[in-house]
Amino acid sequence: MASQTTAVTRRTVLSAAFGLGVAAAAGCGGPAPSSSTDTGEASGAIRLLTPIFEGAEGQKTLEGLLATFKQKYPKVTVEVDYTTYAKLNEKLTTSIAGGRPYDVMLMGVGWIPPFAAKGVLADLGENADALTSRFNKRVVDPGVYQGKVYALPIMLDTRFGIYRKDIFAEAGLSAAPKNFDELRDMGRKLTKREGGKLVRAGVDILSNDLRQTFLPLMWANGGELFTPDGKVAFNSPASVAALQLMTDIIVTDKTEDFGYTQPGAATGIPLVQGRAAMMVGHNNVWLEIEKNAPDLVKDSKIGFFPIANTRAAMFQGGTLGTVAAKSQHPAAAKALVQFLADSDAALAACRQRGNVPALKALESSEYVKANPSVQFAMGNLDSAFSEGGVPAWLEIRGDFKAAIESALLGKKSPQQALDELAAKATQVMARS
Known part of the structure; x- marks a missing residue:
């Protein structure tokens, strides 16, 4: 119930903010900031909202980077407002509703269409094709809406297959699964129970956010979130089969029990502890491995694989830098976005x-x-896929977890769960 309350609150705030008409005309975005980065043009006091560089260490890092930025742009002053991704949407929309949006806003992948469609973001005046000389095209695309570049990528976070080579070897397996059938077969073989109690999951699909586990499976099976013309597609046969796979892992194969682990659980990541043989996981699992299981690093016991069936797929999220269409200092704001997307700042983040x-x-x-x-x-960025793509995405995405859970718990069939989610999403999109 708490998650539903949060979703409604964010949706209400988002709708209210956009309904006030505080931005430019919907769908056109703001004017492009000056493309010049000449220090004589970049000036003024600007505000930055960031969900990264959090904590004392992160803030110290950003302060050092902004000192370097100040040396290059002495006439620009940057005021930083730190937040988290959990509170980012509310912060953004509240500032917009108040008529004083942040000059530079760091957003997630999938967030650009919802804000660009309402004229909140400035067209950066960049050429998307030209950007592919510096970034993989899959990285550039999330910052583009209706042919215009509204955001530059700063860093990525990805989800893909991770497995324990030592546990595989003990089971006589020498390679990661190459398709859904192999994933299930290996999962069953690698599962271990003692007295009926699960002590090792063959495949862990619960440690990661459920939406971000379902989506790479969906993409790997040939499914899409939306059609090219913006209609719901995540209840297609390919998508339903991906959720059926997740359901089979829990309900039929019993290679993991619901509740065995949850995202952010204090008990740690089962794969790192040896309580799971493989998982769909975040790339930063490596940090926990280095910290809590250094022998796995030393002995090269960790392997990685793309989720694959009809094609290979990897979930790609990330952080993008944007400029407010209503910024009073667009040249300074764009200079900061370019700075944060460049090598020194991006690497530090x-x-x-x-x-x-x-x-x-x-x-x-x-x-x-x-x-x-x-x-x-x-x-593997050529196999990467990103969520979002429609203006209503931020209002839709929060409903995925409940739909997926209803299938995993056997309350609804995968088809029913996704059909109901699709109907709800279609209604939201019609109102947007």
Whole structure:
């Protein structure tokens, strides 16, 4: 019930903010800031809202970066407001409703269409094709809406398959699963119970956010969130089969029990503890491995694999830098976004969170070379898919968890769960 209350609150705030008409005309975005980064043009006091660089260590890192930015742009002053991704949407929409949006707003992948469609974001005046010389096209696309670039990528966070090579070897397995059938077969073989109690999950699909586990499975099976013309597609046969796979893992194969682990559980990540043989997980699992199970690193016991069936897929989220259409200092704001998306700032942000650089050039950095999880993510960006794509996405995404849970708990069939979710999403999209 608490999650439903939160979802309604955010949806209400979002609708109210956009309903006030505080931004420019819907669908057109704001004017492009000056493309010049000349220090004579970039001036003024600007406000930055960021969900990254959190905590004392992160704030110290950002302060150092902004000192460097100040040296290059002495006429620009940056006031920072730190938040979390859990509170970011509310912060953004409250500032918009109040008529004083932040000049620079760091947002997640999938967030650009909802805000660009309402004219909240400024067109950065960048050429999307030109940006692909610095970033993989899959990284550029989430910042583009209706052919215009509204955001630059700063860092990525990805989800893909992770497995314990030592546990696989004990079971006589030498390679990761290459399709859904192998995933299920291996999961059953690797599951271990004692007296009926699960002590090792063959495949862990619960440690990761349920939506972010379902989506790469859906993409791997050929499904899509939305059609090219913006209609709901996540209840297609391919998508239903992906949720059926998750349901079979829990209900039929019993390779993991619901409640065995949950995202953010204090008990730690089962794969790292040896309580799971493989998982769909976040790239920053590597940080916990280094901290709590260094022998797994030393003995190269961790492997990675793309989720695959009809095609290979990897979930790609991340953090993007945007400029408010109503910023009074657009040149200064754009200069800050460009600075945060450049190598020094982006690498510092990735180091703190164990995340994946967006810039191609950073693939050869010492940070990436020392982190196999990040190496894998950067090497598989051609198979990456991102959520979102429609203006109503932020109002829709929160409903995925309940729908997926209803199937995993056997309360509804995967088809029923996704059909009901699709009907609700269609209604939301019609109102947007």
